[in-house]
Amino acid sequence: MPAGRAADMKPHVIVIGGGVAGASVAYFLGRAGRAVTVVDAGVAPASHVPSALINPVRGQAGRVPEGALQGLALTWALIEELGQRGIHVPHGRGGVLRPVPDEATRRKFDRHRPDGLEAHWLSPEEAPVSLAPGWHAALFLPQGGWLDGAAFVVGLIAASGARVVQARAQRWDARTVTLEGGDLLDADAVVFCGGSVGSTWAGERATHRMGTLLQLDRAVTGVPLSFGAYLAPSATGGVLGATFEAPAQSWQPPALPLASLGWLLGKGEALADPWGVQVTGRWTGSRLSGLSCGRSEGGVWRLSGLGSQGFLLGPLLARGLAGDIGRHVAGDGASPAAGPAPTHG
Numbered sequence: 001m002p003a004g005r006a007a008d009m010k011p012h013v014i015v016i017g018g019g020v021a022g023a024s025v026a027y028f029l030g031r032a033g034r035a036v037t038v039v040d041a042g043v044a045p046a047s048h049v050p051s052a053l054i055n056p057v058r059g060q061a062g063r064v065p066e067g068a069l070q071g072l073a074l075t076w077a078l079i080e081e082l083g084q085r086g087i088h089v090p091h092g093r094g095g096v097l098r099p100v101p102d103e104a105t106r107r108k109f110d111r112h113r114p115d116g117l118e119a120h121w122l123s124p125e126e127a128p129v130s131l132a133p134g135w136h137a138a139l140f141l142p143q144g145g146w147l148d149g150a151a152f153v154v155g156l157i158a159a160s161g162a163r164v165v166q167a168r169a170q171r172w173d174a175r176t177v178t179l180e181g182g183d184l185l186d187a188d189a190v191v192f193c194g195g196s197v198g199s200t201w202a203g204e205r206a207t208h209r210m211g212t213l214l215q216l217d218r219a220v221t222g223v224p225l226s227f228g229a230y231l232a233p234s235a236t237g238g239v240l241g242a243t244f245e246a247p248a249q250s251w252q253p254p255a256l257p258l259a260s261l262g263w264l265l266g267k268g269e270a271l272a273d274p275w276g277v278q279v280t281g282r283w284t285g286s287r288l289s290g291l292s293c294g295r296s297e298g299g300v301w302r303l304s305g306l307g308s309q310g311f312l313l314g315p316l317l318a319r320g321l322a323g324d325i326g327r328h329v330a331g332d333g334a335s336p337a338a339g340p341a342p343t344h345g
Contacts (some may be wrong), residue, residue, distance in 0.1 A: 001192060009084060010035040010201070011329035014177050014187040016169045018048035020149070020310040021303045022193030024318030025325075027078075030160030031036070032326050038157055039177060042167040043197050046285035048150035049235035050313045051241070053142045053224050055096045060228065062098070062139070063110030065309060067114035069116055071120060071316040073144055077148065078315055080155070087155040089148055090235035093222045096144030097127060099271070101227075106137055118142055125235055129221040132272050146224050146232045147311060168201065174299025188329040191301040196286035199304065200251035206305070207289040211243030212256050212264060215281035220274050229267035237280065240268040240341040243287060243308055254284035293317050301325055 013029050014020045018040030026036045054075055056068035079089050082260060100106050107119070113119060124131045127138045149270045157164060168180040172192070177185045194201070196208045219238030223229045229242035268274055290305040303321050306314050 007165055011188040011326075012037070012186075013189045013191060013329065014039060014172075014185055015191045015193055015326060016040075016172060016177065016200050017193035017195060017304070018042070018153065018157060018164070019045055019193065019195045020153055020314040021190070021195070023047070023153040023160075024258065024315040024341060025161045025191055025193055025322050026160040027156040028319045028322035030162055030179070032322065034326060034329065036160055036162035036262055037168050037187070038160075038162045039165045039167060039179070039185070041197070042166055044251070044285060044333060045150075045153075045289050046195050047153045047310060048281055049214060049285060050148065050150070050236070051146050051224075051232045051239040051240075052149045052152075053096060053146055053226060053230055053232060054146070054311055055098075055226060056225070056312065057096075057109065057119070057139065057141060058236045058309070060105070060145045062100075062105070064114050066315060067313055067316050069114070070151060071313045073174075074315050074319065075146065075147070075153040075311055076145075076152060079152070082152075082159055085159050086274075087159060089155055090250070091145060091147040091152045093142055093145040095128075095142040096224045096226060097129060097138050097140050097174055097221075098145075099124070099127070099131055099138040099225065099227050100143050101134070102136050106139075109139055124167070129225055130271055130272060131225075133266065134270075136330060146234070148235045149311065150203075152237070152311065153318075165297070167180045173253075174196055189301060189325050191303065191325065193303050195304065197286040199288050205249055207306070208286050209289060210245035210248070210252065210253055210254070210284065210286045211241060211308075212260065212282060212284045213239040213241030214264065214268075214279050215239055215283060216274075219282050220272050220277055225271050227271065229271065231268060231271050231274075234244065238277070239283075240264060240274070241283075242267060247289075248286075251286050254286070256282060256284055288296075293321060295328075341343040
């Protein structure tokens, strides 16, 4: 316990980063009775995406990540918990539709589909939305949907009871965080949950992918539609989005090159007919890839590098990590030994 703190005070944990990883860690720590401080600079938060898909079947190969089914259930459960606390998160649980262009892709999706995942193949004519011509079939995932990223993240932090410090963390170790300007915060544990911006500020070499959502005056489809890009409802209408820019080794300021705009519009038209829909705005963010979850040799805990799976897997991983941190600060000897933070590509 940091010097000068009474023995009967709650163990204090500092979480660096207020995206979906940091917000989820803060929520589960707060729910377990820990005192939490979230340090977040509020710069280009990728988790504040207007409409994030909750989709367990990933990419154009239809792979299902380990833990996806548990993560799916937990994310929906958290939205219900927040609602019970009076925190509204705009969302839709009407499913996700994954059209495929040919039989080979359909077989690939089937090979990767685990037991327990509810899914139904539909012909284009049977699909619950009107698909553009040329699709071979569509996989309907009734357990999927979409959520408002900003509302979810802000809601988790509010429900955690955490103190929020809007500042840039300059340096940190297992027990202290130094803010830009020199202020020092002490704690029983420190968790790094920085995303693309935080990783770049920390001087890390990593993989960063820029993506853009065009905000639309109305939803093109009633349920999210995804292959290469996605169309989905949002709290204010609809979105057309994708993560498609070439990978970079550091965070870059948000931008949308004209060629990328043309590519994105073409992908949208290939999914469904957007006739009459107006673009009302743009959201661009950078995602950090290379999942790292655990405790480093220096004693700093970490959850980062969730990539495009933050809202699917972030809360699930955060719940497990928060349990480990809680046992560590309680001093019951049950926390894992310090070592390199486990990393999964």
